[in-house]
Amino acid sequence: MNQSLTPPCWHCGQPAPSGAFTARTPEGSRDACCPGCAAAIETIYGMGLDDYYRIRQDEAPAPDARRAELDLALFEIPDLLAPHCASLPDGERLQLQLSGLTCAACSWLIEKALSTQPGVSRASVNLAGMTLTVDYQGAPQARETARRIQQLGYGVSLPGDPVATAANRREHKRLLGRLILAGLGAMQAMMYSMALYIGVFDGSDAVYEWVFRLASFFVATPVVFYAGWPFFQGAWRGLRNRNLTMDTPVALALFLAWGGSLVAMFTGGSHVYFDSAAMFVFFLLISRWLEHRQRQAINAGYARLGDTLPRAVRRLSGDQAQWVSLRQVAAGDRLLLIQGDVVPVDGRIIDGQGTFDEAALTGESVPISRGLHSCLVAGARLQEGSITLQAECAADHSQIARISEQVELASRERLDVIRDWHRIAPLFTAAVLLLAAFTLLWHWPAGPGEAFDHTLAVLVITCPCALALAVPLTLSATLGTALREGVLVASPRQLLRLPHIGGALFDKTGTLTLGRFSLVDTQVAGEGQKADLLAIVSALEWNNPHPLAQAFRDIARNPQMTDILPDGNGITGNLQGQQWRISGAPQQARPGTTCLQLSRDGAVQLYLWLQDSIREESAAVTRALRQQGLAVRMATGDNDAAAGPVARELSLEEWRAGMKPADKTRWLKELQTTTTQMMVGDGINDAEAMLAADVSVATANATSLAQRAAGLYMLKDNLQAIPALPALARRCQRTIRQNLTWALLYNLLAVPFAVAGWVPPWAAAIGMSASSLLVTLNATRVTRWKSSSC
């Protein structure tokens, strides 16, 4: 293949064969890889924002021209916009979701570009959440804003459910506030108590002791009752439902420590325990905070996934097409679809014909041509042509909607499994309360004051702090490490199952293969050099959005080609007076491939065979999994001819072709009767099997439905991280076990002493903190894990 060295695109860094597209700037011309990038460069220079290119830390995303129009359509439908608008005194505020931001330079660029839009009074980007807030004077001009963002090469869409987002933000802020207060208060209380513990004051300085006690009362009280409020709430809720939760002994210990100290302060008791109470709250809040952050990171990951189906569709009324939201579509509506659109609802073609990419639905890698009266399933992508579709049902009754519902349900359940260990909570709690009561009764003869001291020591020492921190901290560290390796873990439970997996079931199209076509063979039919002919093909296919055209992206183009025009079934162009045409040649296609022909003035010059080729790393990944003792299998919806070569090249244990989604699930369940299974896939057709699998992994190029169905999904478009994951999971498990063992051992050892009355409460508080600290440090060791070290 003739592949000359190509300079990178000035904007996105992808190869840009010179002469392809150039952007004119005051500093000379810049190479671009596509018209979108060229426009972005000119826009940025035109606005005087070229500093962006000097300061950015990462290359910009390539604008996706195909999606641009559809994305903009969202901003024309008032129904869709309304939930994201809020009114201000002199205008409106709009929230938008951005994508493709790589560093702070991107957010600066967007803010600048929007600040010159008429009617915009303020635009601010939140890089962490990739959200944009725009304030308008008067009515929002959302479409213009979106268009400007797109021109710069970024993606823009409407954010998820605004009510849930706002509630989540409020909870996040409240928890952070509690944590800050508890941290500051606990440190202060500790400081005052230290003076009391080490006995600076003898009898003569009673007034100073009183001042110190009063000071620690002042700092600890808000900590206990404001920061510690969730524990009282939880305990109360538990009691009302006749349920013992971990919160019960915590709330009891807090109240006893605080109330007892207050009594001791006024009755001249020997000790106050305000510091113990405050430290207690602080440590427990840290654990809550970590859990919360984990949940948020997972939610944010979900929010950034695109939609499987378009949210806006062109509905025909008479001959007029009008953008409406998908939810408004009813059975019988006529919808207009053009090249690149995704079929939004199950229906039937009533006008026109087209080629459809159904890979996500069926796994078939070759696009299928469908004509008048054919049935279409929502989720297929129209590759070529334009059609009118008659909807057979409302959008939420499409086949895909049923799968989406299952997936949503599963992903919601998943967020709660972090709290799995809470099942042991009632037992633990009951044991602690019994012990405390026993201690109180046992020491009662020695006087209520002493009995109280010892009971408090038992409650503090049995605090599930270290126990509570052990699991969330380790998981948090592991999830962070996985993220660094390019894997987002939506279900920690699935990650922990990985070491015990017995087999892996892979999808073919888009998972083991790239899911896009590349040139595998050519045959010169006339005279002429292959390289010259390929340059002509490349020139013809250059600006074609068809997936087959991508195969020629990296081939140098013949720059003299003019009048390039698509003509329905192919593309024609003019080169030195001769007419060249590239078109399909289905009669020459070999099994599993698609064939194209290049002709000059009607005479065929070159045949080209294209195939969905195997990923570079697939062989290494499947080999590594086999070495770990997994049986690697493949289930595909594609035909035998396309699947066979792939399975043989990767020497898979077993493979089945022509499988419908339900067949995949059935086979997976069959395999699960002997050993646990991992499912790796990318399509809507894999979603069902992924939900049934013990561990499910979605590739980076997967449809968002599959990503939502998966417990783990890859952020980088390769499979390399998969074989390393079981090792990370084992490491995580080992750390959790160490932490739990330590926490339990400490509790079991210390409790008898506390019950016997040999541990003063302050020592119990220090022991508890040290134990928590140890657990924390042990958990952070996981972040140093590297995939190469296994």
Added chain:
Amino acid sequence: MEIVLLLIPLALLFLAGAIWALFWALRKDQFDDLDNASWRVVFEDREQRKGLPTSKEAADHDNERNS
């Protein structure tokens, strides 16, 4: 030692001030985006040195032209 009687209430006052400031920052979304603000300085500095109008002036100018 008498000074303790003054210093401790003073320390408590400072603490109250610090907590108030942190809660104020929290309410004003100061903790929302920690990456962006640190870079903004660099951009605005470059802009000023080049004598470009700041974003606000540019916006006003644009609005005038369009109205």
